Amino acid sequence: DVKVTQSSRYLVKRTGEKVFLECVQDMDHENMFWYRQDPGLGLRLIYFSYDVKMKEKGDIPEGYSVSREKKERFSLILESASTNQTSMYLCASSLPPRTSGPNEQFFGPGTRLTVL
């Protein structure tokens, strides 16, 4: 059974703290993604990675950084957490696109982060 796991389901941090969100996939996927989900806004892409040590900014990268040292692990880092980063964070992975089109993304259960 394919799996994307995230290190925490719930996390509470204080303003200014450095926060690490970890994501691990066991499907040997090249692509990994970090999204945040807010009511009414759907999912918005923060960063994605298409290979080890490779990363690309998504739609809302400000205030975030990422790290991909191993193929199976993709970390999202909030250098100095702020209250407007309170959100649900979702990690996903996928194979690269085929000539017939993109492959589906597989999602983790999400981390609900609250910044006080």
Next chain:
Amino acid sequence: AQKVTQAQTEISVVEKEDVTLDCVYETRDTTYYLFWYKQPPSGELVFLIRRNSFDEQNEISGRYSWNFQKSTSSFNFTITASQVVDSAVYFCAGTEDLGAGNMLTFGGGTRLMVKP
């Protein structure tokens, strides 16, 4: 830039009713790919279907069916004889990107509540 519109933020039906979730994908490209995902209360998005813009055939899978109309860029999702287990948030997403990352743009989601 592309945009995904799910005009219905919330729908409530009684079990066994049919329900249709709307999705419109705005893009200037003629080739694009559309997806539907389901997010049950557990939080993990589950892939339902992928559709290419050059394939206008409708698709049926059990109680689920999808109707794609290229003229209106709509990709609507119908659940026949709804059940309580269908209660979830449903996301429509799209991309023209066949680059390394195949980044998706998501709609705001439609929360479906099926009452017994």
